Amino acid sequence: MAIIEVTDLTKKYGGRPVVDGVSFHVDEGEIFGILGPNGAGKTTTVECVEGLRRPDAGHVRVLGADPHGPGAAELRQGIGVQLQRAELPDHITVREALGLYASFYRGPADPDELVTRWGLAEKRDSRYSTLSGGQKQRLFIALALVGNPRVAFLDELTTGLDPQARRATWRLVKDVRDAGVTVVLVSHFMDEVEELCDRVAILERGRITALDTPSGLIERAGGAQRLRFRPLAPLDDSLISGLPGVTGVSRTGGQVEVTGNGDFASEVTTALARNHILVSDLRLERAGLDEAYVTLTGSTLDTEDAK
Numbered sequence: 001m002a003i004i005e006v007t008d009l010t011k012k013y014g015g016r017p018v019v020d021g022v023s024f025h026v027d028e029g030e031i032f033g034i035l036g037p038n039g040a041g042k043t044t045t046v047e048c049v050e051g052l053r054r055p056d057a058g059h060v061r062v063l064g065a066d067p068h069g070p071g072a073a074e075l076r077q078g079i080g081v082q083l084q085r086a087e088l089p090d091h092i093t094v095r096e097a098l099g100l101y102a103s104f105y106r107g108p109a110d111p112d113e114l115v116t117r118w119g120l121a122e123k124r125d126s127r128y129s130t131l132s133g134g135q136k137q138r139l140f141i142a143l144a145l146v147g148n149p150r151v152a153f154l155d156e157l158t159t160g161l162d163p164q165a166r167r168a169t170w171r172l173v174k175d176v177r178d179a180g181v182t183v184v185l186v187s188h189f190m191d192e193v194e195e196l197c198d199r200v201a202i203l204e205r206g207r208i209t210a211l212d213t214p215s216g217l218i219e220r221a222g223g224a225q226r227l228r229f230r231p232l233a234p235l236d237d238s239l240i241s242g243l244p245g246v247t248g249v250s251r252t253g254g255q256v257e258v259t260g261n262g263d264f265a266s267e268v269t270t271a272l273a274r275n276h277i278l279v280s281d282l283r284l285e286r287a288g289l290d291e292a293y294v295t296l297t298g299s300t301l302d303t304e305d306a307k
């Protein structure tokens with residue numbers, strides 16, 4: 001069942017559409033990702049869905065209600081929002097912040113349980129200004145969940161977290177989903193989207209250019225694969241770069257990496273054998289969402305503002 005429905009959403013600034021006719025739905029219980037470069041319109045899109053910005057055109061329904069319609073106040077009881085650029089007063093403590101946010105909701109979660117779950121128990125009585133970047137990030141996620149929402153919007157979930165903290169956060173977000181909360185995740189991290197999302201919309205210049213499961217996107221991009229090996233004799237790249245299915249050849253130190261589609265791996269190994277080039281450390285890997293993204297969009301995740 002769709003818990004969010006967005007139809008032809010348009011938002012303009014200075015006459016320029018930064019969200020340009022976007023349509024998608026989010027099913028109850030899924031983690032839905034919105035992926036795209038800086039400036040693509042991701043935050044504007046979700047803030048229109050959350051009711052924080054008013055669309056210029058199109059329709060938005062969240063939990064059956066229009067975020068700017070008569071049911072908006074009731075709707076806010078059912079959603080939790082982690083804002084991308086949020087701040088709190090310097091002197092407020094973790095406990096006070098959670099208590100304040102909990103007071104906005106009829107059936108809030110237990111703040112003590114939340115601080116423990118999000119690794120902030122020792123910081124319960126610390127002031128906001130003394131928290132590290134990662135602790136502030138986790139506090140904002142906890143604040144998004146303090147109302148026991150049915151839908152949580154998480155924007156740039158793990159920005160500023162170290163790799164270990166990112167993985168821990170991913171596990172917790174899966175727990176949130178497993179507890180029945182629908183999650184909308186805005187991100188420009190491919191690994192995060194691939195790990196967490198059931199479906200993902202790629203947003204470029206205000207438009208959705210692809211929408212599928214992460215593996216569906218990889219398939220759509222031709223299911224690109226990567227063959228790595230170390231040649232034990234001199235190898236001229238031109239020997240493999242022209243083979244059927246090969247899309248790229250690169251080197252890192254003594255290692256050769258060949259990307260391609262279809263049966264390219266057996267073409268490469270046959271060519272190597274025919275030329276009597278023995279190799280070591282031969283590995284064939286399926287491409288990830290990052291390679292699929294490049295194939296589908298023709299670009300990496302650089303900023304659109306800079307284009």
Ligand SMILES: Nc1ncnc2c1ncn2[C@@H]1O[C@H](COP(=O)(O)OP(=O)(O)OP(=O)(O)O)[C@@H](O)[C@H]1O
Pocket residue numbers: 013018036037038039040041042043044045084188305
């Ligand atoms: N209030 C505003 N007034 C004018 N322009 C705006 C406003 N908000 C956003 N924009 C512009 O709209 C475009 C989309 O911005 P948005 O923040 O939605 O992108 P984003 O994909 O979320 O990027 P990021 O990953 O950097 O957050 C950008 O060019 C931005 O400068």
